[in-house]
Amino acid sequence: MAHKAGKRSFSCSSCLSNKSLTEDGKAGVKRVSIEGNIAVGKSTFARLLKSACPDWEVVAEPVSKWQNIKSGTSKGPGASPQTTASNLLEMMYQDPQRWSYTFQTYSCMSRLRTQLQPPPAHLLSSERTPVQVYERSIYSDRYIFALNMFELGCINSTEWAVYKDWHSLLVEQFGHQVELEGIIYLRAQPKKCMDRLEHRGREEEKGVKLDYLEKLHIQHERWLVDKSTEIHFEKLKQIPVLQLDASVEFQSDPEVREQFITQVKNFFKAL
Ligand SMILES: Nc1ncnc2c1ncn2[C@@H]1O[C@H](COP(=O)(O)OP(=O)(O)OP(=O)(O)O)[C@@H](O)[C@H]1O
Ligand SMILES: Nc1nc(=O)c2ncn([C@H]3C[C@H](O)[C@@H](CO)O3)c2[nH]1
Numbered sequence: 001m002a003h004k005a006g007k008r009s010f011s012c013s014s015c016l017s018n019k020s021l022t023e024d025g026k027a028g029v030k031r032v033s034i035e036g037n038i039a040v041g042k043s044t045f046a047r048l049l050k051s052a053c054p055d056w057e058v059v060a061e062p063v064s065k066w067q068n069i070k071s072g073t074s075k076g077p078g079a080s081p082q083t084t085a086s087n088l089l090e091m092m093y094q095d096p097q098r099w100s101y102t103f104q105t106y107s108c109m110s111r112l113r114t115q116l117q118p119p120p121a122h123l124l125s126s127e128r129t130p131v132q133v134y135e136r137s138i139y140s141d142r143y144i145f146a147l148n149m150f151e152l153g154c155i156n157s158t159e160w161a162v163y164k165d166w167h168s169l170l171v172e173q174f175g176h177q178v179e180l181e182g183i184i185y186l187r188a189q190p191k192k193c194m195d196r197l198e199h200r201g202r203e204e205e206k207g208v209k210l211d212y213l214e215k216l217h218i219q220h221e222r223w224l225v226d227k228s229t230e231i232h233f234e235k236l237k238q239i240p241v242l243q244l245d246a247s248v249e250f251q252s253d254p255e256v257r258e259q260f261i262t263q264v265k266n267f268f269k270a271l
Contacts, residue, residue, distance in 0.1 A: 028129060029118075029119060029129070029130045029131070029132055030129050030130070030131045030132070030181050030268070030271065031115075031131075031132045031133075031134060031178065031179065031180050031181060032131075032132075032133055032134070032180060032181060032182045032183065032184055032268075032271075033133075033134040033135070033136060033137040033139075033140070033180055033183055033184070034046060034133060034134070034135055034136070034183075034184045034186060035136060035137070035140050035144075035183055035184070035185050035186070035220065035224065036185060036186035036187065036188070036220065036246060037188065037190065037193045037213055037216050037217055037220060038193060038197060038205070038208070038213060038216065039193045039194075039196040039197035039200055039205075040186045040187075040188050040192075040193050040196070040246050041186055041188075041196065041246050042061075042135050042136070042186055043060065043061075043135060044251070045184075045186055045244075045246070045250075045260070046058040046060070046133055046135055048250065048257060048260065048261070049133055049261070049264065050133075052257075052261045053131070055122075055123055055126055055128065055130075055131075056131040056132070056133055057119050057120060057123060057130070057131065057132050057133065058133045058135070059114055059115055059117070059132055059133065059134045059135065060114075060135050061111070061135040061136050062110045062111065062113075062114045063089065065110050066087075066088045066089040066103070066106065066107060066110070067087045067088070067089050067090070067204070068085050068086075068087065069085065069086045069087075069088050069106070070083055070084070070085050071083070071084055071085075071086065087204065088102065088103055088106060089103075089204045090203075090204040091103075093204050093205065093207055093208065094207070096149065096152070096154040097153075097154050100146075100149040100154040100155050100159075101149075101155050101156075101159040101162075101163065104141060104145065104146040104149065104155070104163055105163065105166065107141055107145070108138055108141040108142070108146075108167060108170070109170075111134075111136065111137065111138055111141060112138055112170060112174060112178065115132075115134055115137075115138075115178045116174065116177055116178060119132055131268075134178075134180075137178075137180060137183075138167070138170065138171065138175075138178065139180075139233075139236060140223075141167075142163075142164070142167050143219070143223050143229050143231065144216060144219045144220060144223065145216075145219075146160070146163055146167075147219060147229070148215055148216060148219050151215075152215070164232075168232060171233055175233065179235065180236075180239060181239075181240075181271045182239060182240045182241070182242065182267060182268075182271050183224065183239055183240070183241045183242070184241075184242045184244060184264065184267070185220065185224045185225075185241055185242065185243045185244070186244055186246035187220070187225075187243055187244065187245060187246055187247075188245070188246040188247040189217070189247065190210060190213035190214045190216075190217045191210065192246075192247045193213050193217075194208075194210050194213055197213070224241050224243070225241075225243070240267070240270070240271060242263065242264065242267040244260060244263065
């Protein structure tokens with residue numbers, strides 16, 4: 001089946017063929033996550049995948065939820081309750097010692113909630129195996145960001161122990177519903193990510209320094225390249241990783257885009 005993307009060479013006709021069945025005969029869903037440093041280009045790359053394979057679902061990182069947490073306050077008996085909104089992303093960047101633990105629990109929970117949503121009906125009823133592409137995962141929450149905040153001293157050892165215990169319970173209870181088949185690691189030097197971050201100009205990230213991106217880069221390399229991060233989930237230890245050079249400017253170059261798509265398709269076929 002060719003798709004109407006208008007870009008013949010990006011058609012996903014060979015992305016995934018016959019629908020795979022689970023042990024109980026139900027249609028399986030294939031899930032991959034896109035991992036990478038801040039502003040490396042995950043959302044941009046996800047849009048590229050979506051345009052090449054319109055029947056893949058991209059599940060975005062729930063950033064807008066982190067930016068707008070509603071809380072009700074009641075000023076006393078008889079007073080009408082008021083709703084206030086807080087920007088937890090901004091709070092975490094402005095005062096990481098105070099807010100990192102809160103941020104990590106909320107980012108992980110909101111990722112899980114978003115990713116637990118089933119794919120849209122048209123994907124489930126399609127001939128092909130439904131594909132969900134997650135922007136980051138509950139695993140990067142722990143093995144990149146929370147671990148980094150702990151190593152930086154922004155999460156103390158008690159908070160870290162509580163987070164890990166809570167995270168393990170979440171994975172035990174819900175992990176099979178968001179289980180990944182593979183990871184796409186978008187890799188670029190921290191300086192490139194810094195340039196893109198500055199160019200994007202997200203208000204909350206104004207204080208982010210190159211040093212922070214360098215630390216996050218090292219965490220990604222330890223987890224996905226050197227495999228030296230201690231991982232606590234068996235399936236995750238074995239997961240295939242496709243590494244892509246995200247430093248190239250694919251937006252202006254159709255050939256580069258096509259190479260990326262081909263690599264992703266081949267990766268998928270092998271899963
Ligand atoms: N391959 C690329 N070439 C040039 N610019 C790019 C490329 N990919 C992304 N950009 C630009 O870099 C900026 C950050 O990209 P994007 O928002 O996709 O990053 P992200 O990895 O999703 O960020 P975050 O980590 O905050 O979720 C954007 O301004 C985007 O246009
Ligand atoms: N501390 C921390 N923990 C996370 O799990 C996490 N996930 C994303 N982010 C930051 C990166 C971008 O600024 C912005 C959007 O990706 O949110 C995080 N920050």
